[in-house]
Amino acid sequence: MSSSQGFAPSVNALAGQLVDNLARNAAALRVSVSTGAAGERRIDLGANVPGGLEAGRQLGEICMGGLGTVAITSSSPLERWPLGVMVHSSNPVVACLGSQYAGWTITDDAGFFALGSGPARALSRVEELYKELGYVDHHNKAAIVIEGETPPPPAVATKVASDCGVRTSDLTVLYAPTGSLAGTVQIAARVLEVALHKAHSLHFDLNNIVDGYGAAPIAPPIPDFVKAMGRTNDAIIYGGRIQLFVRGTDAEAEKLANALPSNTCAAYGKPFADIFAEVEGDFYKIDASLFSPAVVTVSNLDTGSSFHAGRLAPDIVDASFK
Secondary structure, eight states: OOTTGGGOOOHHHHHHHHHHHHHHTHHHHTOEEEEOTTSOEEEESSSSSOOOHHHHHHHHHHHTTTSOEEEEESOOSOTTOOOEEEEEESSHIIIIIIIISOOEEEEOTTSOEEEEESTHHHHHOOSTHHHHHOOOOOOSOEEEEEESSSOOOHHHHHHHHHHHTSOGGGEEEEEEOTTSHHHHHHHHTTHHHHHHHHHHHTTOOGGGEEEEEEEEEOOOOOSSHHHHHHHHHHHHHTTOEEEEEEOSOHHHHHHHHHHSSGGGSTTOSSOHHHHHHHTTTOGGGSOGGGSSOSEEEEEETTTOOEEEEEOOOHHHHHHHHO
């Protein structure tokens, strides 16, 4: 386990407190709590309930395993879209990659498909990523987040609980569609996470990432899934900003800053929905380097130097959000 990640407590224990608080305030937050056929607790934050911005804010913090804060602000630099989120974590590697990242592919033979995010991933450790992170969670309850309109069927919920080493009755499944109020907020709250994911893909030493901040506009919800997916991606790709505090040489910090922004990708420059249409709806044909914030600052704690790269694209955000 790395020295920085060794200080991380249980993401499921921390997130569990947030989940229980959300459940206690379900009526005020306009979310619903129910028990699935397998005995798991289900929390609907926007599929069959109104949900809201605050529900999405809390969902974002749950996704980060209680190791990050998400605030709704009006400080977005985009003139027409001032409403946004600010995200911070003092343990961004574990919060973002160890918990928030939607890296767990959950399927069954009947056609159910979802990408699971949130702290349950750190219990299951079914992803190769955890071998690199060196983070192991131990807890008797698990929380998994699904971006979608339906929770997993009973057999899948049972399998998820088993993979996490918990009873099905100790599993909570939280879900919200992409085009819901809660969904659009929790996706905007991934602005820091996509930067961490890209830093990992660039082989930057994750042990040298000490702290992180991010901000992104909140995309207006829309029922059409493809348009909702387009808007929420554009919020980060063309309107997202992050700052990472790292250790190492200035050469390494500057190299990271220059490689991180979304405008380093050849596909950059048009709304995500248009890019998605060009690849005929095959998400995996899109260059993964596009999924990163628009503007990046990397500050070196060892030297005091900071490096800036990228640019905002308000015109593209306007075209996407209109």
